[in-house]
Amino acid sequence: MASTNVVKFNCIALIICISLSLCAPSLSTATFPCCDVKPALDACQNYAIHGGACVPQDCCYEALNLKNNIIDSHHHTITACHCIQDAAKKLPHINVTAFSSIPEGCGILLPFNFRLDMNCERYNILYD
Numbered sequence: 001m002a003s004t005n006v007v008k009f010n011c012i013a014l015i016i017c018i019s020l021s022l023c024a025p026s027l028s029t030a031t032f033p034c035c036d037v038k039p040a041l042d043a044c045q046n047y048a049i050h051g052g053a054c055v056p057q058d059c060c061y062e063a064l065n066l067k068n069n070i071i072d073s074h075h076h077t078i079t080a081c082h083c084i085q086d087a088a089k090k091l092p093h094i095n096v097t098a099f100s101s102i103p104e105g106c107g108i109l110l111p112f113n114f115r116l117d118m119n120c121e122r123y124n125i126l127y128d
Contacts, residue, residue, distance in 0.1 A: 034079075034082075034083035034086070034087075036070050036080075036083075037066055037070060037080050037083045037084060037087075039062045039065070040059070040062035040063050040065065040066045040084075041083075041084065041087045042062075043056070043058045043059045043061070043062040043063075044056075044059035044062065044063065044102055045091065047059055047098055047102065048088065048091060048094055048095060048098055048099040048102070049091055049092070049093060049094055049095060049098075050095065050098070051095045051097065051098035052098070054105060055101065055102055055105035055106050059102065059106070060105070060106035060107075060108070063102060063103065063106050063108050063110075064106065064108055066080065066110075067108055067109075067110055071110070071111065077111050077112065078120050078121060081112045081118065081120035082120045084114065085115075085116065085118055085120060088114070088116055089116055094116070096115070096116060099114050099115075099116075100113060100114045100115055101114075102114050
């Protein structure tokens with residue numbers, strides 16, 4: 001009985017550690033973890049790989065949420081750009097045309113384009 005509780009506790013502790021590490025800020029994103037953009041990445045992943053006639057509504061909703069609630073400063077813009085670019089580069093068989101069409105397909109003007117080769121450091125947007 002006691003060993004079962006220890007195993008359960010260790011599993012819960014491991015899950016918590018993994019969850020925290022996924023959202024922990026990296027050195028380059030000290031105040032903005034990439035997990036803040038994860039809902040948009042998750043919602044748009046299937047479209048970015050397979051494309052389609054139009055960008056799915058849930059992808060557009062999360063992209064708009066990203067624009068309105070997360071990208072609120074120059075630093076956050078650059079960091080979000082890097083997070084999106086890094087995640088896109090890890091997608092197997094990404095459809096670069098579909099990926100790049102997401103903002104326009106959603107009718108959203110973002111301060112950066114969705115491209116695998118985008119230079120995230122060149123966006124000099126003044127928010128403050």
